[in-house]
Amino acid sequence: MSAKKSNPMIKDSIQAMKPKKNIALIAHDHRKADLLDWAEYNREHLSEHNLFGTGTTGSLVSKKLDLPVFAFKSGPLGGDLQIGTAIVQNEIDVMIFFWDPLQAQPHDVDVKALQRISIVYNIPMACNRSSADFLITSPLMKTKYDRFIVDYSQRFKKDFDAQ
Numbered sequence: 001m002s003a004k005k006s007n008p009m010i011k012d013s014i015q016a017m018k019p020k021k022n023i024a025l026i027a028h029d030h031r032k033a034d035l036l037d038w039a040e041y042n043r044e045h046l047s048e049h050n051l052f053g054t055g056t057t058g059s060l061v062s063k064k065l066d067l068p069v070f071a072f073k074s075g076p077l078g079g080d081l082q083i084g085t086a087i088v089q090n091e092i093d094v095m096i097f098f099w100d101p102l103q104a105q106p107h108d109v110d111v112k113a114l115q116r117i118s119i120v121y122n123i124p125m126a127c128n129r130s131s132a133d134f135l136i137t138s139p140l141m142k143t144k145y146d147r148f149i150v151d152y153s154q155r156f157k158k159d160f161d162a163q
């Protein structure tokens with residue numbers, strides 16, 4: 001299954017996502033209660049996948065759901081960057097990130113880097129509860145899916161050639 005429109009001008013690459021997904025769960029402090037409540041409600045769906053998280057979120061979700069969650073470092077200590085790296089290395093398929101719309105974070109640049117890299121690698125991402133509900137219940141969560149990644153090198157080349 002894939003959502004690719006064929007355009008011979010674009011040389012994309014494909015990342016094959018397995019039926020069992022690697023899901024990253026992240027929440028800023030004021031959004032943690034919401035994420036934990038959402039995770040509890042969707043425990044059955046989440047239990048079918050491999051779970052990852054930033055330090056505090058990951059351990060809270062693990063405790064609440066009684067499921068294994070691989071916890072990276074805490075967000076302010078580099079956890080967002082570790083998850084960004086995992087996305088680049090094709091080790092994370094899906095991201096649920098309840099970020100705080102009302103408060104700047106000391107590590108805002110890391111948060112922005114993670115959000116940016118998720119777009120670059122075309123990761124399905126939900127940042128609020130209704131989007132997370134739609135995402136976790138999608139039939140694509142249970143099937144193979146070919147995720148297309150735009151080949152941005154063509155654009156770099158054009159920018160460079162124009163100089």
Ligand SMILES: O=C(CO)COP(=O)(O)O
Nearest residue numbers: 054055056057074075076
């Ligand atoms: O700050 C975060 C994401 O930017 C979340 O980190 P924690 O899960 O360690 O609180």
